[in-house]
Amino acid sequence: MGVLVVDPNEVDLKIICDLLHQWGYHEIYAFNCLDAAEEKLMLHHSDRVMQAVFAIDIAIIDVTGGIPCYRMIERMRQSYLYQDVPVIAMSEHSRAEGMSSSFAYGASDFFSKPIEEYELKARVRAGIRLKYEIERRKARERELIEATNQLSDLNEVLSNLSLIDSLTGIPNRRCFDNTVDQEWRRAVRQGGHITFVMIDIDFFKQFNDTYGHQMGDKCLVDVAKAIKSQLRRPGDLLARYGGEEFAIVLPHTSAAQTEGLCQSIQEAIKGLMIPHESSKVDNHISISMGIASAQPSAQLLSAEALLKEADSALYEAKANGRNRFVISKDLKTTA
Structure with missing residues (x-):
């Protein structure tokens, strides 16, 4: 279970990481610098050369810094590698100040600092459930597409058979x-x-x-x-x-x-x-x-x-x- 945490506040970053460890999340990728996190995710590279550095199931990003933080969320949404990763935005500003912009740029959830353990835990769990639901939905969509293709192939075979004489094998x-x-x-x-x-x-x-x-x-x-x-x-x-x-x-x-x-x-x-x-x-x-x-x-x-x-x-x-x-x-x- 991979969790990305981006927070320039070293104290808050450590609190979040420690809590995640306590809750059983051991693959934690922590960054106190927005640019470093974006570079690791290769968000500035073309999708044609992009490679997954690590698997991320959920991201927690501090957006107190404003537009640059929101842009990172937006770039994740535009990347085929991370477009389905739930992003929990957090901010030192009030809920009214940060929530609307976070959602506008593609965040899945939002909470205001200071960090409350019960709230963070609930939002992380909700984000993980969302990720699983997205994966199940996409898997089901792939199954439906495959079934549709198989049905189309079968219909083509049946259509061709309906045009062939069963005895001689030539057109009917x-x-x-x-x-x-x-x-x-x-x-x-x-x-x-x-x-x-x-x-x-x-x-x-x-x-x-x-x-x-x-x-x-x-x-x-x-x-x-x-x-x-x-x-x-x-x-x-x-x-x-x-x-x-x-x-x-x-x-x-x-x-x-x-x-x-x-x-x-x-x-x-x-x-x-x-x-x-x-x-x-x-x-x-x-x-x-x-x-x-x-x-x-x-x-x-x-x-x-x-x-x-x-x-x-x-x-x-x-x-x-x-x-x-x-x-x-x-x-x-x-x-």
Whole structure:
């Protein structure tokens, strides 16, 4: 328990120190000179180089000398090392003369000399209790900040999880819808193309009926990985749209630029060599794709309208024999 005592009156300084010893306070730092005390506390140094010379739990400072004494209290309040240390001001002047100025400069308590043992003891105990309360409050604040940060991190994790398909590990429909909205707005502001690709696994119901749902789930996972492996740009997004259907958002990409990607995706799916004896188009798993592309800033299209065009192109790919991709050419404008 560290107690700082500053009093130019040697007699009073000794009385205070002796009493503190009697009350069980043994770490007492006594100064009869204000400048010496400030130097030991390094109050004139920048906080960047300030180091704690000793731990102080309470300070008792004689302010009879006026402004210089009050300034010391003020500097303690401005220091991050001592700002929470309770300061008991004492003065040879009357209570009315010294108390208001002491409190104005940051003192926690005040008493007038001559020193009364019972009064000093009570004020020191009150100051120590105040110090403990400040420490407990700050510890609680730190706990609350840490808990808030942990909750924020947890919420972020939960938010991210809510955007991921639990089976395939790729973004889900909710994430796809959010991305479509963001990328569409960006394309309207900045110009350029945006392309949507709708993908469907051919005859997937028959695959489940033939091999079982467990193998069906594995097929979905493998197909998702194969498609994702062909997306090279950070802004491209593959999502599970629902069931056996996937969707891709391609910012800054035209329909012509998408053809090569769709060809590579088909090759990647073919390379999986997943048997599908119930398929009417191939002995292995295959996919159909519908592509729709537009320049939102130049065409009066909505994102929903373009998605419908991609879905129509997918339907056309299925109607024309599946295991292929079709690019929509019917981009109707809507107000």
